[in-house]
Amino acid sequence: MRDELTIAKRLLEVIPPSMARIRLEMRSCIPRELSVPDFRILASIVRGKNLVSDIARHHGVSQPSMSRSVDGLVKSGLIERSRESADRRQAPLKLTSKGTTLFRKITIAAEHNLSKKVSLLDYKSRRALLDGMIQLEKLFSLEHKTASEAIKKGKI
Numbered sequence: 001m002r003d004e005l006t007i008a009k010r011l012l013e014v015i016p017p018s019m020a021r022i023r024l025e026m027r028s029c030i031p032r033e034l035s036v037p038d039f040r041i042l043a044s045i046v047r048g049k050n051l052v053s054d055i056a057r058h059h060g061v062s063q064p065s066m067s068r069s070v071d072g073l074v075k076s077g078l079i080e081r082s083r084e085s086a087d088r089r090q091a092p093l094k095l096t097s098k099g100t101t102l103f104r105k106i107t108i109a110a111e112h113n114l115s116k117k118v119s120l121l122d123y124k125s126r127r128a129l130l131d132g133m134i135q136l137e138k139l140f141s142l143e144h145k146t147a148s149e150a151i152k153k154g155k156i
Contacts, residue, residue: 022114029109034102038073041066042095042103045079050092078102 023036030039037059044055056066070093073079078099081091095103118126 025113026106026110029106029113031102031106033076034078034106037069038078039103039106041069041073042078042099045093045095046103050094051090052093055093073099 026039027036030036040059041055044058049055049058052066052070053063055070056063059066070079070081074081077096079093080096081093084091118129121129
């Protein structure tokens with residue numbers, strides 16, 4: 001039980017500030033015309049959440065608020081609503097080619113910046129870090145649908 005408590009404490013000490021640093025890296029790669037919340041909407045769509053209600057729930061905002069944000073991204077030509085549904089709230093969203101290109105550019109730049117930091121670690125430490133992330137995925141039952149995998153598979 002002692003190991004489990006120590007690990008739980010370290011997770012709470014390490015993960016939040018790590019995520020804050022990763023968010024800073026992401027922000028540095030996002031062009032001024034796109035807000036961070038807008039980028040997060042694009043990322044949600046790439047990761048399979050394609051209904052306004054699902055994205056709103058995931059981001060912890062109201063559906064009307066998310067609809068306004070989505071409307072802005074539609075007007076910007078970054079996403080489009082499927083015409084299959086008469087109800088805009090139920091119309092699946094997808095990235096346009098412009099949105100796909102922008103998302104890919106931002107993601108690749110962020111990965112490049114983070115890889116510079118990772119390269120400062122020796123091989124054994126990089127391997128341990130990767131193994132630790134695999135364990136985190138298992139622990140939290142995270143779907144392993146990453147942007148980099150989607151890019152490699154040609155989905156974005």
